[in-house]
Amino acid sequence: MLTQTLLECKTHRWIICGRDPEKPEKILDTNQYLVRTDTRMVILDPGGIELFSSMLACALKHAPIHEITDLFASHQDPDIISSLGLWDQALPKARLHAPWLWEGFIRHFGMHHIEYVPIPDEGGEINLGSVSLQIIPAHYLHSSGNHHIYDPELKILMSGDVGAALEPGQPPLFVEDFNAHIKNMEYFHKRWMPSNMAKNDWIKRVRQLDIEYLAPQHGRIFKGDDVKRFLDWFEKLDVGLGVQASYRN
Amino acid sequence: MLTSQDIDLLLSVYGERSIPRFVVSATLATELSSTIRVARWISISSKNAQAITARSGSWGQGFSGITQFIDEFSRNTIDCANRISHTSRQLSQSAVTLIARRAMTEKLHRVKCAHPDNEYVMQMEQKYQDEVMRLETNNERSFLQLRKLIEEIRDCTRALNSIVATCRIEASRAGPFQQALFVIAADIEAAARKIDERIKVGRKIIDLLGRSANSQV
Numbered sequence: 001m002l003t004q005t006l007l008e009c010k011t012h013r014w015i016i017c018g019r020d021p022e023k024p025e026k027i028l029d030t031n032q033y034l035v036r037t038d039t040r041m042v043i044l045d046p047g048g049i050e051l052f053s054s055m056l057a058c059a060l061k062h063a064p065i066h067e068i069t070d071l072f073a074s075h076q077d078p079d080i081i082s083s084l085g086l087w088d089q090a091l092p093k094a095r096l097h098a099p100w101l102w103e104g105f106i107r108h109f110g111m112h113h114i115e116y117v118p119i120p121d122e123g124g125e126i127n128l129g130s131v132s133l134q135i136i137p138a139h140y141l142h143s144s145g146n147h148h149i150y151d152p153e154l155k156i157l158m159s160g161d162v163g164a165a166l167e168p169g170q171p172p173l174f175v176e177d178f179n180a181h182i183k184n185m186e187y188f189h190k191r192w193m194p195s196n197m198a199k200n201d202w203i204k205r206v207r208q209l210d211i212e213y214l215a216p217q218h219g220r221i222f223k224g225d226d227v228k229r230f231l232d233w234f235e236k237l238d239v240g241l242g243v244q245a246s247y248r249n
Numbered sequence: 250m251l252t253s254q255d256i257d258l259l260l261s262v263y264g265e266r267s268i269p270r271f272v273v274s275a276t277l278a279t280e281l282s283s284t285i286r287v288a289r290w291i292s293i294s295s296k297n298a299q300a301i302t303a304r305s306g307s308w309g310q311g312f313s314g315i316t317q318f319i320d321e322f323s324r325n326t327i328d329c330a331n332r333i334s335h336t337s338r339q340l341s342q343s344a345v346t347l348i349a350r351r352a353m354t355e356k357l358h359r360v361k362c363a364h365p366d367n368e369y370v371m372q373m374e375q376k377y378q379d380e381v382m383r384l385e386t387n388n389e390r391s392f393l394q395l396r397k398l399i400e401e402i403r404d405c406t407r408a409l410n411s412i413v414a415t416c417r418i419e420a421s422r423a424g425p426f427q428q429a430l431f432v433i434a435a436d437i438e439a440a441a442r443k444i445d446e447r448i449k450v451g452r453k454i455i456d457l458l459g460r461s462a463n464s465q466v
Binding site for chain 1: 258259266338342
């Protein structure tokens, strides 16, 4: 699995893990993010059960097992957190920050040792001691209980499925040509995002943040001006395509 | 990089739980990978020494003879560390699979107890039991291989330590090239110390691995 430091400052650094060449072919590629401080590490959307071994190896390159103290699940999907049962056995002492709405569902993945920290609808924070990450509500994008992570210091928004693109092979880490990238993400957003109202509410909230990197869970990362380009594009996009699709025949 | 104290700490943070084998073997893979970097550094030092001795004529003849041993040592170390890394990664993956297979066997056993006449369930349970046994045997084999490899890499380091002493003696005979070869000998010595430290940690992790095998996780 590829692992690369995205951004860093005195107190912490962001690392991306993904583009796993060993993953089974039919499994969707996912980006996992690590935020490492000097003594702790959080894994954002730790991924599916099939990726666990690679992801564990990747995480251990950056922190010993006992310093992986926190997990964050933006929502309940299997590609986000179906590895939970294994992390539960692997981590000596950890907390899972996930939407309160999904607690009873997520526990189906197996959780006996990790503490579930329910995130309220209005969001909150993940306190890593020297670093605090903001939890930004993103309900219905696409899950009914959904959050993103914003780091005000490094100006990075981990945006879950928003900004995701489905590309075959091993695409580059960053969007290089925004207009050319649209074709990779248009259907995904039209179909997976159910609500224009939720979308516009999220855009309004996110425009108030100072974002240099918008880092989705699938595909490439948006950097600099491409962040604004993405928000403008997403604002104009009509989502909820599945409703019409059910009447196709 | 972990220290010996970190390994002791690991034992205490898990409390009454045993450390899963897939965690210990993944940790070993990570820890030993730094050995590869150090061994490459030794190889570069050896190349530098070769360049110096080529220029130094008869002054560097003694040192020149040692460089091929140093090169051989670094190659062996890199090879050993690569094999440790590969085997421990495989063991970690296989230990994860074993957990899933054991869980399935337990569930099928419960179904069999509730429906003792169901032949299909009996066959399925047998199939999974066989798979569990196969994985356990393979994992045990990997563990023994890892133990052997870590001893091999330790023997390499011991050999290197004795080479370092000879390097210093030969450097002192190298006249005007003495200082440059002393620097290289010191570099190699420092690298050997680093590898030594990694191996100590690696052996502690191997001990943990042996204990985690008995805990069935």
